[in-house]
Amino acid sequence: MSSRPEILFPLFAGLDTLPGVGPKTVKNLDGLEIERPRDLIFTLPISGVDRRKRKTVQGADLPGVVTVEVTVGQHRAPARRGGAYRVVVEDEATAFQLVFFHANEPYLRQILPTGARRVVSGKVELFDGMAQMVHPDHVLEPREADEIPEFEPVYPLTAGITQKMMSKAVAAAMTRAPELAEWIDPAQKAQAGWPGWHAAVKAAHNPQILADLSPAHPARERLAYDEFLAHQLTLALARARLRRGKGRATVGTGALQAMVLQALPYSLTGAQTRAISEIAADMAQESRMNRLLQGDVGSGKTLVALKALLIAVEAGGQGVMMAPTEILARQHLEGLRPLAESAGVVLEILTGRDKGAVRKAKLAALAKGDIQILVGTHAVFQKDVEFADLRLAVVDEQHRFGVRQRLELGRKGALADVLVMTATPIPRSLALAQYGDMDVSVLDEKPPGRKPIKTALVNMARMDEVVDHLRKAIKAGHQAYWVCPLVEESEAVDLSSAEERFRRLRASLGEGVVGLVHGQMSAEGKDAAMRAFQAGETSVLVATTVIEVGVDVTNATIMVIERAESFGLAQLHQLRGRVGRGEADSTCLMMYQAPLSQSGEQRLATMRDTDDGFKISEVDLEMRGAGDLIGTAQSGLPKFRVADLEAQTALMAVAQSDARKLMHDDPVLQSPRGKAARVLLWLMQQDQAIRLISVG
Ligand code: ADP
Numbered sequence: 001m002s003s004r005p006e007i008l009f010p011l012f013a014g015l016d017t018l019p020g021v022g023p024k025t026v027k028n029l030d031g032l033e034i035e036r037p038r039d040l041i042f043t044l045p046i047s048g049v050d051r052r053k054r055k056t057v058q059g060a061d062l063p064g065v066v067t068v069e070v071t072v073g074q075h076r077a078p079a080r081r082g083g084a085y086r087v088v089v090e091d092e093a094t095a096f097q098l099v100f101f102h103a104n105e106p107y108l109r110q111i112l113p114t115g116a117r118r119v120v121s122g123k124v125e126l127f128d129g130m131a132q133m134v135h136p137d138h139v140l141e142p143r144e145a146d147e148i149p150e151f152e153p154v155y156p157l158t159a160g161i162t163q164k165m166m167s168k169a170v171a172a173a174m175t176r177a178p179e180l181a182e183w184i185d186p187a188q189k190a191q192a193g194w195p196g197w198h199a200a201v202k203a204a205h206n207p208q209i210l211a212d213l214s215p216a217h218p219a220r221e222r223l224a225y226d227e228f229l230a231h232q233l234t235l236a237l238a239r240a241r242l243r244r245g246k247g248r249a250t251v252g253t254g255a256l257q258a259m260v261l262q263a264l265p266y267s268l269t270g271a272q273t274r275a276i277s278e279i280a281a282d283m284a285q286e287s288r289m290n291r292l293l294q295g296d297v298g299s300g301k302t303l304v305a306l307k308a309l310l311i312a313v314e315a316g317g318q319g320v321m322m323a324p325t326e327i328l329a330r331q332h333l334e335g336l337r338p339l340a341e342s343a344g345v346v347l348e349i350l351t352g353r354d355k356g357a358v359r360k361a362k363l364a365a366l367a368k369g370d371i372q373i374l375v376g377t378h379a380v381f382q383k384d385v386e387f388a389d390l391r392l393a394v395v396d397e398q399h400r401f402g403v404r405q406r407l408e409l410g411r412k413g414a415l416a417d418v419l420v421m422t423a424t425p426i427p428r429s430l431a432l433a434q435y436g437d438m439d440v441s442v443l444d445e446k447p448p449g450r451k452p453i454k455t456a457l458v459n460m461a462r463m464d465e466v467v468d469h470l471r472k473a474i475k476a477g478h479q480a481y482w483v484c485p486l487v488e489e490s491e492a493v494d495l496s497s498a499e500e501r502f503r504r505l506r507a508s509l510g511e512g513v514v515g516l517v518h519g520q521m522s523a524e525g526k527d528a529a530m531r532a533f534q535a536g537e538t539s540v541l542v543a544t545t546v547i548e549v550g551v552d553v554t555n556a557t558i559m560v561i562e563r564a565e566s567f568g569l570a571q572l573h574q575l576r577g578r579v580g581r582g583e584a585d586s587t588c589l590m591m592y593q594a595p596l597s598q599s600g601e602q603r604l605a606t607m608r609d610t611d612d613g614f615k616i617s618e619v620d621l622e623m624r625g626a627g628d629l630i631g632t633a634q635s636g637l638p639k640f641r642v643a644d645l646e647a648q649t650a651l652m653a654v655a656q657s658d659a660r661k662l663m664h665d666d667p668v669l670q671s672p673r674g675k676a677a678r679v680l681l682w683l684m685q686q687d688q689a690i691r692l693i694s695v696g
């Protein structure tokens with residue numbers, strides 16, 4: 001099925017095909033990201049208004065919506081232009097006023113004739129001790145009063161869209177909602193007490209009481225589950241496809257690994273050993289490894305990766321490790337080459353900077369198998385890069401590496417196992433959503449002897465003290481990073497603030513002591529600055545956030561973050577993780593500009609109070625929300641309209657195991673339930689997944 005099933009056509013037609021929805025409304029609905037009837041159906045009410053009739057406004061919770069039958073009294077036109085037009089009305093117990101601005105008097109006299117009985121509904125508030133209803137939502141004759149719903153759903157709105165327009169458009173879209181075959185596992189559905197899809201959308205749009213709006217309501221929960229299931233099916237398809245690709249088991253001899261271990265001045269942590277055995281077991285299988293290695297900064301992922309690469313080499317093949325930046329690729333080269341050499345393994349680097357004859361020679365050596373481990377940037381995956389026998393691809397530090405990119409990597413045609421490393425701890429809910437196609441190893445233990453980093457919050461006003469402190473530390477032989485504020489609007493501003501800080505620090509600390517590195521420098525310039533710092537030629541490195549990921553200088557013990565409140569939690573955690581890598585005590589000074597916003601204060605307090613990356617990521621998720629946390633566009637994480645990733649983690653876990661089971665039982669989705677699941681994928685616009693089944 002490589003085209004949309006017919007049963008869904010009405011839901012994917014243009015919005016203008018809905019009765020009562022004109023071109024202007026179509027345009028305005030764009031503000032709610034509503035482009036098709038389908039989107040209307042998945043835009044659920046966010047609250048509701050109780051419009052059950054009361055006898056009197058007396059005793060009602062004010063301000064609040066009241067529906068009451070009244071006798072219409074006197075009309076009072078405003079004394080001056082622009083004043084309020086008032087109509088006195090009387091219910092069973094008390095009198096109050098209906099208030100209109102810019103009133104059309106003849107019209108009001110017509111709908112509210114003095115002496116008549118009317119049912120009015122609207123928000124009542126107290127004004128000068130007098131109850132008044134400004135612009136009633138409904139004014140009806142008592143015999144028409146049934147037209148007022150007892151409980152009225154309230155939809156999210158956007159410019160140019162009123163509640164009435166939304167209800168009308170949703171109602172029109174709902175007439176298009178077909179009955180669909182069930183894609184949920186029957187046992188799961190029965191156990192949760194969920195309705196079918198059609199009944200669920202119907203109920204979700206017709207709440208009867210406030211509790212019907214709860215995410216735990218069976219109708220809403222089912223629709224949330226549908227979103228999770230569609231997403232997890234996509235991930236399961238990607239996983240299945242990747243695993244299918246490989247035809248060969250890679251089993252190491254252990255010989256090279258033993259030599260490297262011997263060259264190391266320390267032994268592996270328990271977590272490292274565990275991760276390596278999980279990886280080795282995956283590689284030994286015929287199916288393709290697709291594993292995520294998750295570990296906080298400094299947890300020792302690089303060594304795990306090296307061991308995995310050595311397994312590939314021991315089996316007679318090659319391994320490649322891709323880093324996101326040139327600097328990090330070179331750092332891997334410098335860190336890993338001596339270890340590789342201790343085992344007689346040839347390790348080379350390939351980046352965009354290799355050109356001409358040098359590049360040609362490297363490519364030739366790679367194709368012949370003379371280079372056994374290649375590290376580099378994206379350049380390692382360019383078309384003309386051919387391996388003699390690539391067995392393992394490691395992708396380092398890539399939280400920007402989404403499902404889509406992982407699929408690309410798989411499509412390279414290479415039969416290689418894939419290991420993705422991320423230094424950004426993520427809460428379980430997100431791990432499930434973002435990496436549900438992968439198996440996960442976690443390094444939850446830091447190498448011994450790590451000293452905690454002392455974190456202090458310092459007002460920017462105390463800049464002079466900080467510089468003094470720095471001067472003393474430099475004298476004592478320490479090194480420091482100085483991270484400049486993040487100014488979102490423009491890189492040029494970032495740059496000028498970094499250059500300004502560089503000049504000032506150089507003036508007060510001395511020429512030659514301070515280096516500068518920023519994103520707009522040439523690759524050579526960056527490298528030179530980094531190398532000078534690594535070699536201890538400069539003592540302070542002023543930087544924009546290019547040092548964020550992975551850079552390792554053990555002698556650096558001070559991290560100054562200027563305007564720390566402008567950074568996100570994940571970034572602050574990454575930055576702080578750059579120090580505390582050696583024997584000496586380390587400090588992180590988070591300088592802030594007072595007054596702090598509430599969220600700024602919460603972020604900095606979190607950083608001061610914990611260094612546990614997982615805890616920090618939980619707070620981050622709580623504060624920012626899921627899509628925001630990982631960047632929806634980059635992660636391939638769909639925007640859930642109904643589901644709430646944070647609140648419904650358990651549901652996501654169920655969806656994952658259900659999706660994997662369905663894929664296992666029915667890999668091409670041909671059973672009746674499998675076919676229904678295809679419809680779900682179309683309904684949820686999982687184009688990637690659909691492409692996967694049509695190819696596979
Ligand atoms: P990550 O990439 O996870 O942030 P690294 O792999 O860069 O961490 O390791 C951080 C530092 O810890 C490196 O200097 C590394 O040599 C060291 N290291 C790694 N494993 C161990 C270990 N088992 N015992 C002691 N030090 C270790």
Ligand code: MG
Nearest residue numbers: 301302397550
């Ligand atoms: Mg690392």
